[in-house]
Each structure stands twice: as C-alpha cells, then as structure tokens.
Amino acid sequence: MAIHYECRHCRTKLGSINHSDEERLGFHLLNEEERETMINYDDRGETHVKAICEECEKALTENPDYHQFESFLQ
Numbered sequence: 001m002a003i004h005y006e007c008r009h010c011r012t013k014l015g016s017i018n019h020s021d022e023e024r025l026g027f028h029l030l031n032e033e034e035r036e037t038m039i040n041y042d043d044r045g046e047t048h049v050k051a052i053c054e055e056c057e058k059a060l061t062e063n064p065d066y067h068q069f070e071s072f073l074q
C-alpha cells in the first residue's frame, strides 16, 4: 500500500511512499478531526495525505492574508 502526499492548496504531488506503518509516520499523534481533514483513503486502500508544498508554504508566510482564500482553492 502506498501513501501519497499532495499539496492541499495547489494539488501538487509531493511524493509517494510505500509504507503502511502509520505509527511511524506520526498519524497517531493527530486527533480525530485532523485525521479526517488530512488523511483520505481511496477504494484501492491507498492513503492520501494533504500536506503543503514549499511554494504554498512560502506564499502563506509572505502573505499572511492568503489563508483567507484557502476555501476557494480547495
């Protein structure tokens, strides 16, 4: 099973790893709500994690108001 990371803002693929040991990835440190928002499982049993890419992280740091548009981008 693969775990796919993608940017939650621009949907850039950040990479995939083949590891199903969620504990090692720190998923167990997330609360229920964070899990639901960040982690999705598709019908093939693959895991999709919403992260943030460098570009968007930079944009958010440089433009703190940018997060207001987050809902439009999703």
Ligand SMILES: [Zn+2]
Pocket (backbone or CB within 6 Å): 007, 008, 009, 010, 011, 012, 052, 053, 054, 055, 056, 057
């Ligand atoms: Zn991005």
